[in-house]
Amino acid sequence: MPSWWMIPTVFLPIAGGMGARLIPFSRRLKQIFLLAVITATSVLTALQIFRGDGNSAVLFSVMDDLTLVFRLDGAGKIFAGLLALLWPPAMLYTYLYMQGRNAEGFFCFYTMSYGVALAIAFAGNLFTLYAFYECLTMVTLPLVAFNKDRAARKAGQTYVNFSITGAAMAFVGMLFLSHYDTPAGFSPGGVLDMARVAGHEEMLRWVFLLAFIGFGTKAAVFPMYAWLPAVSVAPTPVTALLHAVAVVNAGTFAVIRMTHYSFGAAFLAGSVPQAIAVCLSCFTILFAAVMAIRQGNLKKRLAFSTVSNLSYMLLGAVLMTPYGLEGSFLHLVCHSLMKILLFWCAGLFLIRAKRSEIQELRGLGRRMPAVCAAYTFAAAALTGVPPMCGFLSKWNLMMAADQEGSWLGILGMAALIIAAVLTAAYVLFPAFLMYFRPLEGKTGDPEGKRWDRSPGIVALLVFSAVLILAAGLAGPRLEQVFQTALGVR
Amino acid sequence: MVSSWYMLIPVLFPAAAGIAVAAGRPSSAVRKMLVSCSLGINCLLLIPVLLSGELEFRLFSLSRDLPVFLKADDTGKFFAALMSFVWFVVGIYSFEYMAHERHLDRYYACYLMTSGVLTALCLSGSIITFYMFYEMMALLTVPLVVHTMEKDAVAAGIKYLIYSILGASLALLGIFLLSGYVTSFSFTPKGVLNPETAGEGRNTVLIAAMMLIVGFGTKAGMFPLHGWLPTAHPVAPAPASAVLSGIITKTGVLGVFRVVYELIGAETLRGTWVQMAFLGLTIFTVFSGSLLAYREKLLKKRLAYSSVSQVSYVLFGLATLTPLGVVGALLHVCAHSLIKDTLFMSAGAIIHQTGKTRVEELNGIGKQMPKVMICFTVVSLGLVGIPPCLGFVSKWYLAQGSLAAAGVPQWLTWLGPAVLLISALLTAGYLLSPAIHGFFPPKDLPAEDLTRREPGAVMLVPMACFMLLSVLLGIFPGGLIRLFSNIAAAIL
Numbered sequence: 001m002p003s004w005w006m007i008p009t010v011f012l013p014i015a016g017g018m019g020a021r022l023i024p025f026s027r028r029l030k031q032i033f034l035l036a037v038i039t040a041t042s043v044l045t046a047l048q049i050f051r052g053d054g055n056s057a058v059l060f061s062v063m064d065d066l067t068l069v070f071r072l073d074g075a076g077k078i079f080a081g082l083l084a085l086l087w088p089p090a091m092l093y094t095y096l097y098m099q100g101r102n103a104e105g106f107f108c109f110y111t112m113s114y115g116v117a118l119a120i121a122f123a124g125n126l127f128t129l130y131a132f133y134e135c136l137t138m139v140t141l142p143l144v145a146f147n148k149d150r151a152a153r154k155a156g157q158t159y160v161n162f163s164i165t166g167a168a169m170a171f172v173g174m175l176f177l178s179h180y181d182t183p184a185g186f187s188p189g190g191v192l193d194m195a196r197v198a199g200h201e202e203m204l205r206w207v208f209l210l211a212f213i214g215f216g217t218k219a220a221v222f223p224m225y226a227w228l229p230a231v232s233v234a235p236t237p238v239t240a241l242l243h244a245v246a247v248v249n250a251g252t253f254a255v256i257r258m259t260h261y262s263f264g265a266a267f268l269a270g271s272v273p274q275a276i277a278v279c280l281s282c283f284t285i286l287f288a289a290v291m292a293i294r295q296g297n298l299k300k301r302l303a304f305s306t307v308s309n310l311s312y313m314l315l316g317a318v319l320m321t322p323y324g325l326e327g328s329f330l331h332l333v334c335h336s337l338m339k340i341l342l343f344w345c346a347g348l349f350l351i352r353a354k355r356s357e358i359q360e361l362r363g364l365g366r367r368m369p370a371v372c373a374a375y376t377f378a379a380a381a382l383t384g385v386p387p388m389c390g391f392l393s394k395w396n397l398m399m400a401a402d403q404e405g406s407w408l409g410i411l412g413m414a415a416l417i418i419a420a421v422l423t424a425a426y427v428l429f430p431a432f433l434m435y436f437r438p439l440e441g442k443t444g445d446p447e448g449k450r451w452d453r454s455p456g457i458v459a460l461l462v463f464s465a466v467l468i469l470a471a472g473l474a475g476p477r478l479e480q481v482f483q484t485a486l487g488v489r
Numbered sequence: 490m491v492s493s494w495y496m497l498i499p500v501l502f503p504a505a506a507g508i509a510v511a512a513g514r515p516s517s518a519v520r521k522m523l524v525s526c527s528l529g530i531n532c533l534l535l536i537p538v539l540l541s542g543e544l545e546f547r548l549f550s551l552s553r554d555l556p557v558f559l560k561a562d563d564t565g566k567f568f569a570a571l572m573s574f575v576w577f578v579v580g581i582y583s584f585e586y587m588a589h590e591r592h593l594d595r596y597y598a599c600y601l602m603t604s605g606v607l608t609a610l611c612l613s614g615s616i617i618t619f620y621m622f623y624e625m626m627a628l629l630t631v632p633l634v635v636h637t638m639e640k641d642a643v644a645a646g647i648k649y650l651i652y653s654i655l656g657a658s659l660a661l662l663g664i665f666l667l668s669g670y671v672t673s674f675s676f677t678p679k680g681v682l683n684p685e686t687a688g689e690g691r692n693t694v695l696i697a698a699m700m701l702i703v704g705f706g707t708k709a710g711m712f713p714l715h716g717w718l719p720t721a722h723p724v725a726p727a728p729a730s731a732v733l734s735g736i737i738t739k740t741g742v743l744g745v746f747r748v749v750y751e752l753i754g755a756e757t758l759r760g761t762w763v764q765m766a767f768l769g770l771t772i773f774t775v776f777s778g779s780l781l782a783y784r785e786k787l788l789k790k791r792l793a794y795s796s797v798s799q800v801s802y803v804l805f806g807l808a809t810l811t812p813l814g815v816v817g818a819l820l821h822v823c824a825h826s827l828i829k830d831t832l833f834m835s836a837g838a839i840i841h842q843t844g845k846t847r848v849e850e851l852n853g854i855g856k857q858m859p860k861v862m863i864c865f866t867v868v869s870l871g872l873v874g875i876p877p878c879l880g881f882v883s884k885w886y887l888a889q890g891s892l893a894a895a896g897v898p899q900w901l902t903w904l905g906p907a908v909l910l911i912s913a914l915l916t917a918g919y920l921l922s923p924a925i926h927g928f929f930p931p932k933d934l935p936a937e938d939l940t941r942r943e944p945g946a947v948m949l950v951p952m953a954c955f956m957l958l959s960v961l962l963g964i965f966p967g968g969l970i971r972l973f974s975n976i977a978a979a980i981l
Contacts, residue, residue: 380628383654386551386621395552398665417662424654432650435595436635436643476550 001047003055006070009044010119013037017112021105030104031095034111038091041114045084049077056124056185065183068131071124073186074485075261075329079253080121082333085467086245086340087114089460094237096456097347106146110237113139117246120253125185126174126262129254133170133218136250137163140242144234155231162227166217170254173211177262180204186257188487190264201267208263209273212318213280215258218251220307221314222284229295232303236347239299244306244339249332252313256328265320270406277318278408282415284311289422298346298358301426302339305382308419309335315412316397322488323400329482331393334471338382338390341464342427345375352451358430363439368452374461376431381468383424389471392478394420491537493546496559499534499573500609503527507601514594521584524597528577531604535573538612539566545614555674557621560614562676563976567819568743569611572736575826575955576604579735579834582951583728585944586837590636590726599632610740615675616664616752619744620657623708627653630737633729634721642724645717652717656707660744663700667752670694676747678980680754687757694753695763701748702767708741710797711804712774719781722793723846727837730789734796735830739822742803746818750980755810760896767808768901772908774801779915786848788836791919792829798912799825799872805905806887812977814890819973820883820966827959828868828880832920834952835865842942851923853930857942862927864952869920871959874913879963882970884909 016037020030052072059068072080094110116135123129137160145156180200181191197204217224228248232239259265268274285308292304309331316328348371349355353364365372381388394416401412445451452458471478482488506527510520538544538561547558561569580600587593606626613619627650635646664674670687687694707714718738722730749758758764778798785791803825806818838861839845839854855862871878891905930938943949962969 385624385628386617387549387557392552395555395665399668402665402669413665417658420661421654421658424658425651428650429647432631432635432643432647435632436638436646438638472551473549475552475555479553 001051001053003053003057003070003072005044006048006052006057006072006122007059009041009048010070010115010122012044012115013041013111013118014115017108017110017115020111021108027104031107034107035088035091037111038088038114041118042084042088045080045118048072049081049084065178066127067125068128069124069185070119070122070128071185072122074487075253075256076121076123078329078333078482078485079249080118082249082336083114083117083121083246086241086336089463090237090241090340092456093240093344093347093460096454096460097235097237097351103146106143106235109139109142113143113242113246117250120250123257126177126258129257130167130170130174133215133250133254134167136247137167140238140247143238143242144231146235146238147233151233155233158227158230162217162224166214166224169210169214169217171214173207173214173258176204176207177211181262186261188261190260190267191262192264192267204263205268205271205273208259208268209276211258212255212273212277215251215254216314219248219255219310219314220251220284220288221280221311222287225284225288225307228307229291229300229303232297232299236299236343236350239303240340240343240347243303244343245336248306248310249336252310252317252328252332255314256317256325259317259320260325265325269320274318274320275408278315278412281311281315281318282411284308285315285415285419286422289419289426292426293422296357296359298349298356298361298430299343301358301430302342302346305423305427306339308423309339312394312397312416312419315415316400319400319404319409319412321400321404322486323396323403325486326479326482326488327393327397327400329486330396330478334389334393337464337467337471338378338388341374341378341461341468342382344460344464345371345378348452348457358433360440361430362433362437365435367439367450369450370458370461371452372431372434374465375434377465378468379427379431381472382427384420387472388468389475392472392475396479491541491544493544496538496544496546496561496612499531499538499569500559500605500612502534502605503531503601503608504605507598507605510594510601511598517593520593520597524601525581525584527601528580528604531608532573532577535569535608539570551617551621554668555617556615557618558614558675559609559612559618560676561612563972563979564743564746565611565613567972567976568739568822569608571823571826572607572611572739573604575736575830576607576732578951578954579728579731579830582731582834582837582948583726585947586728586841587726592636592638595632596636599629603629603633607736607740611743613676615673616747617674619747620661620664623660623740623744624657626737626740627657630733633733634725636726636729637724639724645720645724649717649721652707652714656704656714656741658704659700659707660704663697663704663748666693666697666700671752674752676751678751680750680752680757682754682757694757695761698748698753698758698763699766701752702745702763705741705744705748706770706804709738709745709800709804710741710774710778711801712770712777715774715778715797718797719790719793722796723787723789727789727833727840730793731830731833731837734793734833735826738796738800739826742800742807742818742822745804746807749807749810750815755981759810764808764810764897765901768805768897768905771801771805771808772905774798775805775912776908779912779919783915783919785919787846788839788848788851788923789833789846791848792832792836795832795872795916795919796825796829798916799829802884802887802909805909806890809890809894809905810981811890811893811895812974812981813886813893815977815981816970816973817883817886817888817890819976820879820886820969823962823969824871824879824883824959827955827962828872831864831868831952831955831959832872834948834955835861838944838948838952841948842944848923852926853934853938855924855928856930856939858944860943860949861952862924864956866921866924866928867956868959869924871963872920873917877960877963879959879966882963882966884913
């Protein structure tokens with residue numbers, strides 16, 4: 001498949017989302033249309049991944065050296081594949097979740113953000129990535145503030161404030177990079193023009209740190225983490241797909257692109273800014289895990305858990321080793337599979353049982369057996385119980401930290417181990433309440449009435465659980481594919 | 490005799506039966522039928538595995554060098570046979586005890602699934618396989634602890650979960666640290682250390698060994714991570730405490746056994762600080778567990794402390810790194826499983842029939858429930874170590890093993906048997922006093938405390954069965970000793 005097909009692939013959902021807003025369909029027809037658009041996009045993406053020719057597709061040039069370019073390499077394929085895999089089922093979940101609410105605008109923006117996220121995966125240079133990175137903030141803002149109440153507006157405000165600050169820092173990084181790089185676009189090992197860099201190495205490394213925090217804002221690295229728990233007030237489909245998979249992983253992906261594909265790992269390894277980046281990641285892992293334990297609200301707790309897990313990936317990335325990069329991408333994929341299921345369950349508790357606080361989950365195991373089972377399964381997976389995929393990615397990250405060889409690796413290992421225990425505490429405790437405490441409050445329903453009897457919900461939960469298990473069982477195969485894609489040898 | 494994939498059958502069959510119970514929500518009679526039949530059939534299904542030679546079956550891989558596979562060696566076969574058998578008998582006992590409880594679907598579903606996981610755990614061919622099933626077992630047994638769902642039960646369940654995860658994480662960290670210094674993670678007699686790299690990484694290997702021992706020692710109730718045992722046992726239903734104490738603690742023992750003899754190798758550890766620390770921890774646990782049991786007034790909690798002490802006898806035997814010690818340890822695994830299960834089942838019968846939980850309430854209990862108390866007394870004598878019970882044989886070997894230990898200071902080889910002896914006296918004190926007061930009550934006891942309250946045959950037969958076995962095996966220990974000597978000869 002020729003590479004220019006990437007352009008329609010990106011603009012199909014964007015145009016589809018906008019179009020559905022303008023054309024006066026019936027509500028039902030509009031839903032089917034948007035789902036068809038999303039499915040078609042996923043198919044096109046899959047074709048591009050498996051049959052693409054790997055060339056560049058130029059959108060247009062702003063200036064000579066500022067060009068919007070799409071080019072799909074191994075790393076991009078992994079991220080794009082993940083999005084293509086999860087967006088269609090997430091759309092189905094959104095329909096189930098929003099049943100009976102007037103949410104057409106919501107569906108349209110949800111579809112549009114797919115295109116923007118894909119563009120980040122396809123981006124062939126830092127400028128393209130940055131441009132769509134900004135777009136992603138804008139296109140997801142209406143989704144965050146969808147409820148239109150005070151809390152939602154405040155969350156939207158926080159979201160924008162953090163995003164703009166982060167983007168500004170990232171912009172500075174990009175500016176410096178564009179002055180010292182070769183116009184090659186992303187390539188493994190970096191694109192710095194060493195002749196021009198000579199004499200400015202130390203300054204550039206500090207610029208890296210600034211850009212790390214800037215792009216890391218979307219990946220919620222300390223001190224730029226606070227927006228992610230704040231936006232957990234958004235409707236659950238947003239928290240599930242965007243703030244556990246698409247947006248935050250775009251942040252991680254951007255950090256990886258900048259670290260391994262622009263500055264180059266060899267240039268940064270062993271420097272003070274690298275050490276600071278590792279320390280920030282380790283601190284975020286532990287800090288967010290502790291904060292997660294302190295949350296009484298399930299979605300807030302899961303949001304802090306995401307903060308913690310995103311820093312697992314950042315840690316893998318800034319270890320500056322090939323295995324760290326591989327572990328980082330493995331966790332990016334595995335964490336997404338697990339976290340989306342956890343959020344789906346949290347959303348179902350919210351709409352089917354009207355329960356958002358962890359203490360209110362007591363006794364739900366009898367009322368919502370399917371959802372509680374799915375939650376427990378995903379929780380065990382996130383804790384790292386083999387053979388689910390959480391074990392696979394954490395093991396790889398541990399191995400990477402071990403092989404790194406300096407004190408940074410040991411620090412990373414310590415953080416990962418302690419965080420594993422903390423994870424077990426914060427994610428398994430709600431499951432414990434579901435099964436071993438009596439139901440709270442009067443419900444009026446007869447004993448034994450189930451609240452999760454819906455084939456659609458069960459099918460989605462099973463689909464997601466099967467993915468988690470399959471990714472775990474196919475561990476060596478997955479590792480091999482990732483190594484090939486990322487050029488790790 | 491059978492092809493290697495057959496090993497999956499005794500793993501999957503009870504798990505499937507458990508899922509059937511959970512999904513089908515059968516009536517009480519059907520459930521009893523289903524549970525007892527599947528547990529019984531499971532024991533029969535295991536027989537072909539026991540009779541075959543060494544089988545090996547690869548399931549899948551977790552990561553590049555982490556294959557998950559089952560392997561039936563002698564140690565695994567012994568543990569699997571013991572666990573399935575005890576699981577079956579205690580399962581039968583539980584029907585009467587649990588008759589009036591709620592949420593029995595959940596209880597029996599987890600009970601059955603745990604049985605399958607335990608078989609897989611025993612037949613695990615590599616440490617990572619073992620770890621995987623170990624974690625599954627920990628999660629599946631939580632519902633057994635929390636069963637009553639009262640406040641203290643839930644608190645105990647959380648404590649159990651925390652200790653399990655802490656122990657497992659420590660073990661995983663140990664496995665991880667070892668990864669650079671081993672040729673593979675599969676269990677191989679005399680260990681799998683890579684002679685080229687293990688020399689320079691000696692300290693890391695020793696630290697990893699200690700982490701693995703303490704990590705798996707958590708389930709075996711070894712100090713310093715013993716705290717879950719005395720909390721979880723009193724609040725769990727009696728059949729659950731019985732298997733927790735008799736079987737689940739033994740999974741920790743199996744873990745330590747595999748690590749010491751089949752992963753790292755006894756020769757690497759002999760005479761190092763790890764062996765000293767391991768010996769020291771076990772001796773300390775043996776003594777302090779007995780002492781705490783002696784001071785404890787709540788019967789089931791007393792039995793729990795007793796388990797803390799007795800399982801550390803087993804670990805002590807493993808820590809001596811001698812063939813005699815290993816034989817003693819494995820004998821004591823067998824003895825303690827049978828005996829402690831009988832004790833917990835007796836305690837359960839007492840609670841079920843009279844509601845008495847404290848030791849000082851048991852005056853005259855021997856007049857009320859003579860058959861139960863005869864079982865209790867006979868196995869108590871066995872646990873103290875009085876011939877001809879199996880407890881005597883095992884302790885004899887343990888003491889012999891300690892004296893034969895090489896590479897450790899002379900005084901430590903003497904301290905072991907001395908503490909075993911003191912602990913045996915304490916055991917006599919804490920177990921025989923309820924029996925004595927039960928059979929010889931004070932004269933002024935009210936008449937209602939002397940009426941017959943014997944439980945039904947469903948409870949009595951399992952107890953009697955274990956009691957007889959523990960005595961018979963004590964009289965004819967030859968077969969077991971031969972088996973264990975073979976195991977010991979292979980690994981040392």
